[in-house]
Amino acid sequence: xxxxxxxxxxxxxxxxxxxxxxxxxxxxxxxxxxxxxxxxxxxxxxxxxxxxxxxxxxxxxxxxxxxxxxxxxxxxxxxxxxxxxxxxxxxxxxxxxxxxxxxxxxxxxxxxxxxxxxxxxxxxxxxxxxxxxxxxxxxxxxxxxxxxxxxxxxxxxxxxxxxxxxxxxxxxxxxxxxxxxxxxxxxxxxxxxxxxxxxxxxxxxxxxxxxxxxxxxxxxxxxxxxxxxxxxxxxxxxxxxxxxxxxxxxxxxxxxxxxxxxxxxxxxxxxxxxxxxxxxxxxxxxxxxxxxxxxxxxxxxxxxxxxxxxxxxxxxxxxxxxxxxxxxxxxxxxxxxxxxxxxxxxxxxxxxxxxxxxxxxxxxxxxxxxxxxxxxxxxxxxxxxxxxxxxxxxxxxxxxxxxxxxxxxxxxxxxxxxxxxxxxxxxxxxxxx
Amino acid sequence: xxxxxxxxxxxxxxxxxxxxxxxxxxxxxxxxxxxxxxxxxxxxxxxxxxxxxxxxxxxxxxxxxxxxxxxxxxxxxxxxxxxxxxxxxxxxxxxxxxxxxxxxxxxxxxxxxxxxxxxxxxxxxxxxxxxxxxxxxxxxxxxxxxxxxxxxxxxxxxxxxxxxxxxxxxxxxxxxxxxxxxxxxxxxxxxxxxxxxxxxxxxxxxxxxxxxxxxxxxxxxxxxxxxxxxxxxxxxxxxxxx
Numbered sequence: 001x002x003x004x005x006x007x008x009x010x011x012x013x014x015x016x017x018x019x020x021x022x023x024x025x026x027x028x029x030x031x032x033x034x035x036x037x038x039x040x041x042x043x044x045x046x047x048x049x050x051x052x053x054x055x056x057x058x059x060x061x062x063x064x065x066x067x068x069x070x071x072x073x074x075x076x077x078x079x080x081x082x083x084x085x086x087x088x089x090x091x092x093x094x095x096x097x098x099x100x101x102x103x104x105x106x107x108x109x110x111x112x113x114x115x116x117x118x119x120x121x122x123x124x125x126x127x128x129x130x131x132x133x134x135x136x137x138x139x140x141x142x143x144x145x146x147x148x149x150x151x152x153x154x155x156x157x158x159x160x161x162x163x164x165x166x167x168x169x170x171x172x173x174x175x176x177x178x179x180x181x182x183x184x185x186x187x188x189x190x191x192x193x194x195x196x197x198x199x200x201x202x203x204x205x206x207x208x209x210x211x212x213x214x215x216x217x218x219x220x221x222x223x224x225x226x227x228x229x230x231x232x233x234x235x236x237x238x239x240x241x242x243x244x245x246x247x248x249x250x251x252x253x254x255x256x257x258x259x260x261x262x263x264x265x266x267x268x269x270x271x272x273x274x275x276x277x278x279x280x281x282x283x284x285x286x287x288x289x290x291x292x293x294x295x296x297x298x299x300x301x302x303x304x305x306x307x308x309x310x311x312x313x314x315x316x317x318x319x320x321x322x323x324x325x326x327x328x329x330x331x332x333x334x335x336x337x338x339x340x341x342x343x344x345x346x347x348x349x350x351x352x353x354x355x356x357x358x359x360x361x362x363x364x365x366x367x368x369x370x371x372x373x374x375x376x377x378x379x380x381x382x383x384x385x386x387x388x389x390x391x392x393x394x395x396x397x398x399x400x401x402x403x404x405x406x407x408x409x410x411x412x413x414x415x416x417x418x419x420x421x422x423x424x425x426x427x428x429x430x431x432x433x
Numbered sequence: 434x435x436x437x438x439x440x441x442x443x444x445x446x447x448x449x450x451x452x453x454x455x456x457x458x459x460x461x462x463x464x465x466x467x468x469x470x471x472x473x474x475x476x477x478x479x480x481x482x483x484x485x486x487x488x489x490x491x492x493x494x495x496x497x498x499x500x501x502x503x504x505x506x507x508x509x510x511x512x513x514x515x516x517x518x519x520x521x522x523x524x525x526x527x528x529x530x531x532x533x534x535x536x537x538x539x540x541x542x543x544x545x546x547x548x549x550x551x552x553x554x555x556x557x558x559x560x561x562x563x564x565x566x567x568x569x570x571x572x573x574x575x576x577x578x579x580x581x582x583x584x585x586x587x588x589x590x591x592x593x594x595x596x597x598x599x600x601x602x603x604x605x606x607x608x609x610x611x612x613x614x615x616x617x618x619x620x621x622x623x624x625x626x627x628x629x630x631x632x633x634x635x636x637x638x639x640x641x642x643x644x645x646x647x648x649x650x651x652x653x654x655x656x657x658x659x660x661x662x663x664x665x666x667x668x669x670x671x672x673x674x675x
Contacts, residue, residue, distance in 0.1 A: 003540070003547075006539075006544075007537065007539055011539055328529070328536075329548075330520070331531075332552075333525070333552050333553075333601075334520070335521075335552075336517075336520075424496075425496040426496040429531070430487075
């Protein structure tokens, strides 16, 4: 009823100080929620973009090849045929790249370190070139045989500069020791705390290190139009590949390098395909995002509880002040449910206006912070894989924030409103308030 | 709701008691009260403070229920009605005028008077406006229709309250000490207005302990210690209080 809305609006306006205080608090909580969710979205996008550039696709079609039952090589044979099937079965793909998977020791004149060595075809890796910030050299030179791209931490530790040689020492999948010399052609800025463990060489160079046939690859990394469909696509691909005659491994939520021991213990030989998602291959990122999300939920719950208590207290005060008015309205024929509606309308109006103001301010603040290019503190840079604070305002998230805050705050007004509705008219009319 | 005929009493109380529980002590506010109010009466319930005037008005006004006895208002036995039905009876059959006006402070005079009609949901906006403005005219404050209670004097507020009490065309208007918060001149004007409305057919029942107000009544019900001590004419009341 319009009159109830009018009564609510005018009562809020009449108690201006109280309304501004509580409305301000609701707006601040909304601003915080918008900023936190935008920060989460930004961090998630940034981590996902960086991690899926370094070591995984949204979905990975890889696997193990066992020459004997006690060995395990992270290799797929006849990858071109596999790629054709994957491309045919997966319309969700935006792009894909073929990578080689390896692990070895990088040895310079002064020091050494172990590293995940990935074989890439730099001409196929548009995303790779976009994401990495090359501080020295040129990543395009990774087309040259026996070239290597390393990160600044590795270059510092091994005292390497552009043009220096580094030896990659490893074991072939048949168990023979092998090594190759590579020339440093590019040094990239670190991408998070794990980038120092990564190095990139041309795919053919990696095959040479492991004495592999050109028809082999480490795996195919798929980048989807909608990364949130990764699980769905992975499940579908497992079925499709099994139908196409491949032996497909059961899904295990582990990165490939944690599966060697399991695979080695299994009693089979030949090729098995393993379809994984970015969450399987990068559990650190998965748990970081989970922790971040949990933190947001906890902070939000605490803030919401404070707001609900504030709303309830404010309405208690309003009801105490207006007890005689409630009594008179009940006496002239206002039903209990209308009294309830009158006070809930007041709570809802305050909640809707304040949270809308909060959303507008929150979105403006998010754009402002992005424009300011705020530097993230070092520790966070390493964990969150980003140098600057990036906020992504997602309209559906903002809408959900608005609805949740407005609804929960309105719910907070129901108990005091219900108590007001339960007032006996005779007692309310003769109340001293 | 059954509509009683014009000759039937609007209010009928038979052997009504009202007890209040104050901790372990039971306080009887009304004892064996029986009375009838006929249409068109201008009746005063008189008596000293604590005599039970307000309690009696509350029972007739359906904002409270009797402990024992029968209270029939507009043909309905209030002891047998649910909370919702009592509220509907108050809305449709009764009008209230309070000592301290009890207007909704954030609504203007027009909206305060219109409010019971909105609760009734029977008239459209044009009909409501016509009826409200007609009443504001009759109580003499049409020019203040868009003033809020805070912008009106005590007398003007009570006129708004009278208009609000009459707007649903109730069978009876109950007024609890309607002039207690007004100066004597304004109080007299309000009583003039109520008498004028009574002459036009509205039944009034109000409580007071002010002899000047009692002198305006057509019938006086004298309450002492929760009992009806006497039902008398104004002349009888005045001679007994001379």
